Amino acid sequence: MLKELLRSSEDEKVDINLSPMIDCVFILLIFFILTTVFLQETGIEVDRPEASGSVPLEQDSILIGISSDERIFHGGREVSLSAVRPLVHRAMAAKRATVIIQADKNIGLDLFAKVYGEAKTAGAEVYFSTDHVENYQ
Structure with a gap:
């Protein structure tokens, strides 16, 4: 009798319930998606000119x-x-956004004016990005 009880317990399969682990993975995935900041970058490092006043960058630009x-x-x-x-x-056409030009301070005004003109001709509001410097007087 004891032999039959031991044999029957060995034949039983043990299943691991993966539902709680999958729930945790989905919760982490949702957390990381919601906390990620999606910013568009120009892809280059630009040495911007300095300015005494500035306006914050818009998200949809x-x-x-x-x-x-x-x-x-x-x-x-x-x-x-x-x-x-x-x-x-x-x-x-996809969204109403502004154009921000990040130009290196060592470029010629001619190229900046041409890029500015092309963006303006497309019907956009155009701004340029600078480094903000406090006015110490």
């Missing part, structure tokens, strides 16, 4: 970067000057 070697970037990719207007126009 189109960022265009101009590097010190006078190359234009959007979303980490290099784009040509002729591609700025269609790029801004496409982005403006």
Whole structure:
């Protein structure tokens, strides 16, 4: 009789309930999705000029970067000057956003003016990004 009881307990399969672990994984996934900040970067490091006053950056903005070697970037990719207007126009069709130009302080005014003009022609409000410096007087 004892032999039969021991044999029957060995034949039983043990199942591990994975439902609580899956619930925990989904809760963590939702937590990380909700706490992640989705910011659009230009993809290049720009040495911006200094300014005494500034306006905070908007979340829904189109960022265009101009590097010190006078190359234009959007979303980490290099784009040509002729591609700025269609790029801004496409982005403006999806959502009403402003354009922020992050230009290196060592570039010529000519390229900045051309990029500014292309974005303005596409119908966007255009701003440029600077480093904020407190006014010590």
